[in-house]
Amino acid sequence: MAEFLVGAAAFILAMVALGLLRILRGPGDADRIMAAQLLGTGGIAAVLLLGAATGEAATVDVALTLALLAAFAAFAFVKAKLAQTPGESRTADGP
Amino acid sequence: MSLFLDLWTVVAVVAGAFFFFAGTVGLLRFPDSLTRLHALSKADNLGLGLVVLGLLPQVDSVAAGLKIVGIWLLVLLSGATAAQWIARTLRHSGPGP
């Protein structure tokens, strides 16, 4: 069973990495940040699979930490972008 | 019983891995940023969901099971939010150079 789980983790990582090669080329920054965030999903799957393979219960906490922080870079990116173009961020604020 | 549970794990994890594969294919085949992100986010979140379902019989306590389901829900929440936000900057700035 452990062999199968490690194999699945390797397969998922390989798939996500293939996608990563495509998306790091761009065209825009937004695509790249999104790619980083989505690779997080594959990474969490791999961590969970490896944890189940080794039977180490604490790996779940690593996955939990990754899941909680997965989207932070994306949030920070959008925040920084909006701060640069203040006109756009205020459109929906209204008077 | 144990054999049945292991079989369940294998089937669900393979299905999950397939969705990651599908996400990558979508990424390589779709024409522009928004459709690519759409394909990728759906496929990856489903893939992770199936992996989590598959691993449920392998955990040794109910609490650990709840924890991994919780991880999936967290990824869904933050993934959906981030995708929505990123799509908004894409719309504002256009596909860009």
Add this chain to the structure above:
Amino acid sequence: MTAATLFGLCAAVLIGVGLYGLIVNPHPLRKILSFNVVGSGVFLLFGAIAHRGAAAGMGGDPVPQALLITGIVVAFSATALAVALLLRLFDETGSVTLSSDAPAKTGNNAGAH
């Protein structure tokens, strides 16, 4: 090849790659990034050595592993300080060049010489 040797060699290459970037990339933010690559290479090398010390039922030597945790946190704080310095330089001069002969945009730094 054991995992420790594999990742030890990987770490050696990372340090080299990071060092190259540190020298060649002119942008200070890219230098910070390169420095972080060097740092993670050093940590990985140390971690590989910690893994070789697996004994007494532990997966690795706990002493270097504990030092690694300290190291990662301190490296992050150093990065935060460097980024803060860089942003202040940018706010002050409108550019972030490290070259001494590049013209500064404002006269704020006249008193510094």
Add this chain to the structure above:
Amino acid sequence: MTEVLNVGLAALILGLAVWTIVAREAPAAVAGFIVYGLLLTLVWLQLQGIDVALTEAAIGGGLTGVLLISAAVRLRSTESTARAQRPSASTRWLAAALSAAVTGALATCVLALPEPAPTLAPEVLANIAVTEVGNPITAVLLAFRAMDTLLEAIVLLFVLIGVWSLAPDRAWGGRPGLLQQADPNGMLDYVARVLPPIGIVAGIYIFWIGADYPGGKFQGATLLAAMWLLVMMAGLADAPPISRRWLRWLLVAGPLAFIAVGVVGAVMAGAFLAYPQGYAKSLILVIEFALMPTLTVVLGLMLLGAPQRGESP
């Protein structure tokens, strides 16, 4: 199968490191670096350093990404000038030769490491009973090498003072970071209301189990700091002005408690940071509880950067 995974991981990490160095634009390089941190987490799992993996997931994958991506977006306009200053071909060849030499020397060392490897694990195992904690890493951090941890807490504080000292004169004592506007369409607002309660529970949980299982104050404090940051990013709360007295006290409380415990040791057990017989676990818990809020606030404020506004919002 594990070998396949390890080789794949090593190849991916090297590829991403090269990408981080050669990418044309800084945000692209940072995106690569975030993924790089995520993969390092997996490597730490493979090297059986779960505590290190947790730290890398929290710091490398989370906080560093936030810090660098914001800076990269802000400094976007400076990139074209920097690109023009690319060093000459001869410099680049020299740099490549130097880097290759360093890599070669290190690789030789890796291949020539002594067998059997020296290890302190048996000694940690022999002495861990005295500390009454179950996690050997925690025992090292707070008993056997407690001085390192104390100095680390102080270094973090000094870094924060360094960051603050970069404030312009008019903003000294004011609030760090830019004023965050509430999110117009409510998505971030929603996440900032749902995620922090879960994140705070998770952070305290990881802190709490740290005595006996992988986890601890650094990882827990990072999660708490991230949740604080999320609430501020969504505009639900503002950063406190750095001149507030309670804030200053919070920042020094952890290191002061740590030093006080050290002095108690000097008086009762004969050496600075020595724990009197039978009190080791209680004193370790005192230090952990005192450091946790300090670390949370220090890490959060470090990410916010220097004060940029006056005291009034």
